[in-house]
Amino acid sequence: MSEAAAKAFELFRADIGNDEATGDWFQVTQEQIDRFADVTLDHQFIHVDPERAKDTPFGTTIAHGFLTLSMLTHLVGSARAADPDPAKFAGVLMGINYGFNRVRFVSPVKVGSRIRARGVTGNAELKGNAVEVSRNVTVEIEGEERPALVAEWVTRTVYG
DSSP: OOHHHHHHHHHHHHTTTOBOOOOOOEEOOHHHHHHHHHHHTOOOHHHHOHHHHTTSTTSSOBOOHHHHHHTHHHHHHHHHTTOSOGGGGTTEEEEEEEEEEEEEEOSOOBTTOEEEEEEEEEEEEEETTEEEEEEEEEEEETTOSSOSEEEEEEEEEEEO
16 A cells, blocks of 8 residues: 555545535536537437427427536536645546446536536545545536536545
8 A cells, every 4th residue: 555545545534524625617518519419429309409409398408418427527627626635636646437326317407507516525445555435426507406417426546
């Protein structure tokens, strides 16, 4: 076990149950939705056809749930940049997306909406030279009561 991992583990463990920083607002555009549809081959009209989407309960196109989920790296990253304790990341070799224990798509993200992430540290475990952290992440939609998604995201940070 590396000394950096042991120190970081204690810092992450002390954060369990605490709110992490809230990320920056990020606007979801039709161009982003269209590009995601092209990459995933998911061209359902509610995502890519503004005219047809006007007749849906949403009244406009909506982002794919998986697009919102895939934005977590950016959304949480903007919050992490504001982390008051950079010592957690001293000696980092790499971060690994380990997976999700739970994901729920609560509300649709309409085109033009702004979203951001908030996280709460759920758990931290020392795994050799890595610290595995689970975060309860909520993606908020500006001006909406209900979030876009909630997830328990598991990451591993590997230290030298």
